[in-house]
Amino acid sequence: MNPSASAAAPTPQGVRLRPMTPRDLEMVSRLEPELFGAEAWSPATLAAELDRTTGPGADRAYLVAHLEDAGPIVGYAGLWYGDGRGDADLLTIATVPAARRRGVATALLTSLLSTAADVGCRAVLLEVRASNEGAQRLYAAHGFAPVGRRRRYYLAPVEDAVVMRRVLRQPAAS
Ligand SMILES: CC(C)(COP(=O)(O)OP(=O)(O)OC[C@H]1O[C@@H](n2cnc3c(N)ncnc32)[C@H](O)[C@@H]1OP(=O)(O)O)[C@@H](O)C(=O)NCCC(=O)NCCS
Numbered sequence: 102m103n104p105s106a107s108a109a110a111p112t113p114q115g116v117r118l119r120p121m122t123p124r125d126l127e128m129v130s131r132l133e134p135e136l137f138g139a140e141a142w143s144p145a146t147l148a149a150e151l152d153r154t155t156g157p158g159a160d161r162a163y164l165v166a167h168l169e170d171a172g173p174i175v176g177y178a179g180l181w182y183g184d185g186r187g188d189a190d191l192l193t194i195a196t197v198p199a200a201r202r203r204g205v206a207t208a209l210l211t212s213l214l215s216t217a218a219d220v221g222c223r224a225v226l227l228e229v230r231a232s233n234e235g236a237q238r239l240y241a242a243h244g245f246a247p248v249g250r251r252r253r254y255y256l257a258p259v260e261d262a263v264v265m266r267r268v269l270r271q272p273a274a275s
Pocket residue numbers: 136137176194195196197200201202203204205206207208228229230233234235236238239240242
């Protein structure tokens with residue numbers, strides 16, 4: 102494993118990370134349209150995602166970033182890691198506009214990269230809108246490299262996805 106995969110970035114001052122819980126769903130559901138427009142996940146989708154973060158069949162992790170002292174949520178992110186034997190997938194990541202460029206997404210991303218590494222995943226994949234240069238810059242700063250393009254992957258509005266991959270560990274020699 103690449104040791105740097107587990108090195109979490111410092112959380113920005115005044116911000117804390119913790120696992121998302123059902124009590125966060127109302128707030129996250131309200132933020133989704135603001136952050137993702139027509140591609141916002143419904144409350145039902147979010148609840149179904151969260152259901153899969155606990156219990157024997159858990160295969161994903163969701164984090165929220167919030168202001169200290171149980172303050173409001175300023176960002177959140179989710180990772181599918183499956184059974185930990187293949188590539189993980191970054192499912193979502195977002196920071197509220199008022200808290201951007203302070204390292205919130207960096208803290209969420211590095212924490213989820215640590216999770217993926219800890220469960221044994223080889224790499225983390227993600228899809229990002231071709232026009233989303235800010236997010237691509239964030240991912241590149243964390244070792245993600247473009248590995249493909251999915252044509253017309255996004256629908257509202259229609260746009261290609263760039264697929265990026267960050268290697269966490271080299272495959273064992275055979
Ligand atoms: C992309 C997003 C998650 C970044 O969140 P953030 O908390 O502002 O990110 P960070 O502060 O951790 O940024 C770290 C670095 O990423 C890059 N970056 C982030 N946003 C950027 C932007 N809009 N333009 C250029 N570079 C950007 C910069 O290199 C930045 O470092 P710097 O601020 O020192 O220059 C946020 O803009 C967002 O929620 N956008 C809407 C949802 C979205 O697009 N999610 C990604 C879906 S694939």
